[in-house]
Amino acid sequence: MAEHFPILVVIIPIMASFIILLLWRTKHRYEWHITTAATFLSFLISLSLLNTVFLSGPIRYWLGGWEPPWGIEYVVDSFSGYVLVVVTLVSFVTSVFAAKSVKKEAGEGRTVSFFALYSLLAGGLYGIIVTGDLFNLYVFLEISSLAGYALVGVGKKKRAIVASYNYLILGTIGATLYLIGVGQLYIMTGTLNMADLSQKLPAIFESKVIIAAFALFIVGLSIKMALFPFHAWLPDAHGLAPSVISPILSACVIEVAAYAMMRVMFTVYTPAFVFKVVPAKEVFLLGGGVAMLVGSYLTLAQTDIKRMLAYSSVGQMGYIILGLSFANHTGLVGSIVHIFSHAILKASLFLVAGSLIYKTGITEISRLKGMGKKMPLSMATFTIGALGMIGIPLTTGFISEWKLALGALEAGKWFIVPVILLSALLNAVYFGRVIEIVWFKTDEEEGHGHKEIGKHEKTSIDEAPLSLVLPPFILVSLSIIFGIGAFIPVTLAEKAASMLLGMP
């Protein structure tokens, strides 16, 4: 059975969604159980895959038994295995969280279709990660995107539906530009298989079509990952989506788009093309740097907590892109570690925001006064998550920052270091604001100072249920564990980076 793991990780959630819809007429409700079980299975399988890949090299799986390039091929190598574990983990943890929250936010009558779409979204993302075929990637991109559009649309606020529409239009433009890129590669080489393409492309690197296709890939996927000038759809969509969906969108969907971009850059087009033929380094440097600063700067102005988190994703995507622009191993390791770090931290932050909404319905930052005393566990989780995002040592956030800065210095781009640090400072400012309000500002009605001491000592603790508190807590603790045991993600990322850069 183990040899079929690459396909099982994708097909289990997808089939789960079929079964969910098939069973909806039964008396008892199983949709949550099926979804959680499916994502959990996928998570276990992906762990086993990562283990196999790490010990004995890439796994190739021929779908339908047809050898590539004629058939479709699934490839799990050290990079996709790594990202797969991250994404399956986040989607599993989030689905645990979903049990209570969905009923309240989407309505009792919508849970079946909600969970069916959730599984499809997860399955689509896994499919993007493991596929070794450019067109197959497009198909799974569309599965996950379509599910994403609809799920954003059921957000509680009225405007969510408009956000969903804008997301759909821009997402489709991005995907279609990607498709044109695929077409141009196809007409120049006659193949769609990534490994085959990377064999055929070097001979025609100078061709204008190939360069144009590269530009289309980058622009299309940049739209999907909301890189700076194309970020317009993200804050609305991520900020207004239901609280179960925001973490998936911010932690998985855009990360997977980033993954796809790196896949296209390094596996299809080789590093030789990216760094020598086209001015990708300069473009990424500019794009990433500006994204970091502008993203962080825009975040400062937000008054809604989910919107703030959403804007911060724009800046964080900049980090990932920036790591590519150094064209060296260290920078790439930074990017890859940041994928992991951002995924778990941002997901946990969004989940805490979700339990806040579940419990109180508040999203305005200014109304969070005194929350630290009412929901201490959730808010502690939020605080640690925020520290991780800032990049305080002993969290994974620090590891990626460290590697990125070293990568910049190694590449001789010392002027990037202040940019990275400035962005970290801006992060500190906007998260610090929230933390201060949550913990140290008391409600006006309750009074402050030490004159009315007895009063807020006794404030009744009103923590969210365990199933809402635990998931973000797990993610945050992982960030700490892997911040201390950083050699684990770093070793994995180093292996992935060596593979992408074609180094021994």
Next chain:
Amino acid sequence: METVKSIAPICALLVPLIAIPFIALAGQRRPNVREFWTILASVIMFLIVASMLPRVQGGEVIEYQLLTLFPGLDLNFRVDAFGLFFGLVASFLWIITSFYSIGYMRSFNEHAQTRYYICFAISLFGALGVAFAANLITILIFYEILTLSTYPLVIHEETPEAIKGARRYLTYLLGTSIAFNLPAIFLTYTVAQTLEFSNAGILAGKASPLMIAVIFILFIAGIGKSAMMPFHSWLPAAMVAPTPVSALLHAVAVVKAGVFTVLRVVFHVFGIDLLSEIGLGTALAYFASFTIIVASIMALKQDNLKLRLAYSTVSQLSYIVLGASLLSGKGMMGGILHIVMHAFGKITLFFCAGSILIAVKRKNISEMSGIGKKIPITMFAFFLGALSIIGFPPFGGFLSKWYLVLGSLEANQIPILIVILTSSFLNGAYFLPIVYRAFFGELDEKLNDAHEASSWVVVPLVLTALISMVLFFYPQPFWRLAALTVKGLTGG
């Protein structure tokens, strides 16, 4: 100098961490149990730290490798004479401050005391970690832990001005650390390929003088806790904290962690040979002198007692940096000794300020006329503490200043000598009037029924005042550690 492996440093570090769950469990409902744990933890920690003294005095260096984050980034601990020196001061004063805290917090019936004690324990963990860190990354980690764990202490009152002050506190400390300290570490790593401290310095011969100077400036600016101008204004702002916090953290743990880090960087990253070769030591010395004078003058203008103490701290911290930057044996000796001398003197003064606040509910110096008659013990202790800071014999402060003077003569820096003397004069000018006013001023009638604070508060401050006198006569443990440090650095 031999190195031995031992888990003693780890044990010492773990003590406050282990204490935290106990403190939290005891919680608000059983304050006595909670405070018992605090005191027990502080005593155990001190004993463990002190147990390392004989071995370190015998010239050994205790090392422990905790873990490797990833290749090139290790969490290592190393107890040498200098680290132990700081560790002893911090852990000993924690005991005294714990007693004082109990009295102070109970007198005011403060809220959120559990949070207070927990954060206190974490800060001590941070401070001790700074003392025992073996490389730049470890020191940075504990430095940040210290910053973050003191933030809830500073903001403790939760009043608007507390929030404002704490915001400034965090902005300065975290901001400088991220903006300057981190890039300095990045550059160091790129240049030297290692971050481990070494007696000879790790940067020597690895980079151009310009690069060295850039890294040096980044480090000095990045270690905001040393309160060098222009990054000093967080310290007065942090005075919104409860007095025990100001006393232990802003006279000892936090600020001393700052200067300790500066000294570590100067001694063990750059190395004194490299610095004197490039002339950066002298530059730093003049920079520190500037801070000494300006801060002293600013202290003169303050009416709020704690603010005046804060500015005095700013100025005194620069003595330490000044001593180190003289790069002469005597000067370094003076700087290192000043860490302990100033700690005991200044903590006495802060304790007194807290005691005054409890007893007469006054914060401003102008309102303290005649209180000496009502609270004579406190004010006398204040007097002793002030004399120690000014540098009168027979107080500990004299010893360190004497070495500083000798050091400046040794380095042929007459201007520095003048600075030290002028500043001592200024110290007198801003402390002695307080004492004079307290004993000989007209007493406000409202204070007629004022009396000394509880013995929980008074005993610790008397104790510290006496110790700062004892240190003049018996400075051996600290003196020997300082001498060992200097010997290791100068290689003779």
Next chain:
Amino acid sequence: MIWSLDFILLIFVVVCAIAAITVKDLLSAVIILAAYSFFMALLWAAMGAVDVAFTEASVGAGASTVFFIAAVFKTTRRAKG
């Protein structure tokens, strides 16, 4: 394949496309889109892609037009811009 037929179809397609996005009445626009899809299907059939042409004829000119019309009826026919 006949070169001129191909050319005429291409012209038709472009004209339909421009018309579909400029006509004021949405229902007409949708019908024009159906015509566009149909011409497109013819074009593909002429290129030998019979399966695609078949699909486009049934989906583009059929199903998606039905969806569009249903949606237009549910909302409004009038379009401003």
Next chain:
Amino acid sequence: MIVQYENIIIKTISRILIPFIQIYALYVIMHGHYSPGGGFQGGVILGASFILLVLAFGAEASQKRISLKKLTVLASLGLLIFSGIGLVALLMGGNYLDYGKLPLPLESIPKIRAMGILGIEIGVGIGVMAIMITIFLAIASYETEGKND
């Protein structure tokens, strides 16, 4: 828009046409091996026939034959047939969707493969038909939720 129109011509013509359309659709599905067409196109045409039914007789009247509940079951059933065939191949020792390993009593691998193709065409056909009607019904029978928050 699915109000029942009192138009006898449309009703009669639909009644006559629909069976033919459906038979054609089935032909398209089954004959996909030899001529243009296949599961997807056939499914769309089959769906179209039911949409025509709904248009002519109204949603209420055609409720008996096509309801949303049946449609969702059909849709997931179709997709399950497809993915299930893949799974069977996997369980029989082949890779996923490797029809050659299907346990069919046929003499040669190509023929087994052809049967596998037919199987998934049927699955796709059922699924696509159901989904086409579902989307149409969802759009056409949408009633305002009066969401005013």
Next chain:
Amino acid sequence: MKIFQLLIVLLTGGLLIYGMEDLPGWGDPSSPPSIHVSPRYIEKTVEETGTPNMVTSVLADYRSYDTLGEATVIFTAGVACLLLLRKDAP
């Protein structure tokens, strides 16, 4: 405002036209797609899958997984419509 959007469109079009120059001639039997992967589909379809319609054989056999994806896409669309428009139903 429309100028800006027009500019984006022209830019994209320009990019495609820039690349067009190096495309193989239209209908060229020796273009890469005609000689690399597809010949096997054409020549072996009957032999390997027993299906004369090459589109069907590629669609449902060689690249059947794409077709599963395609079916899943439309399934997603169906569920999405239900989620968005039906409050009561699944």
Next chain:
Amino acid sequence: MIDYVVSKSNYWIYVVLMMIGFYAMISKKNLIRKLIGLNIFQTAVILFFISTGVKKGATIPIAFHEKGEIIRAIEALQYTNPLPHVLMLTAIVVMISTTGVALSIVIKIYDAYKTIEEDEIPDKEE
């Protein structure tokens, strides 16, 4: 020049159609019209793909057969390339799926705001 244009006329048309659709998508204010643009945009891409599969002098990709038996030897040059056709079948399905979802969203927007003009939807929630 003319030769150049004619030999790639399909490509030219596809670029033109793509620009028309793209322009409609990003500059039209009516939500349904944007979707019409989306359809045109995606159809243009399909046209491009189909054009890549064309071979001069080749026939449709169905082997000559009678009752399931092949009656003529198969050569690659005789038939057009089936692969782009397969890909584009998928693309068409994606297109209709996107259209379906988008139309559902438009209907919900109309329900919430009573308009399908983008500029009439209020920027901020009341």
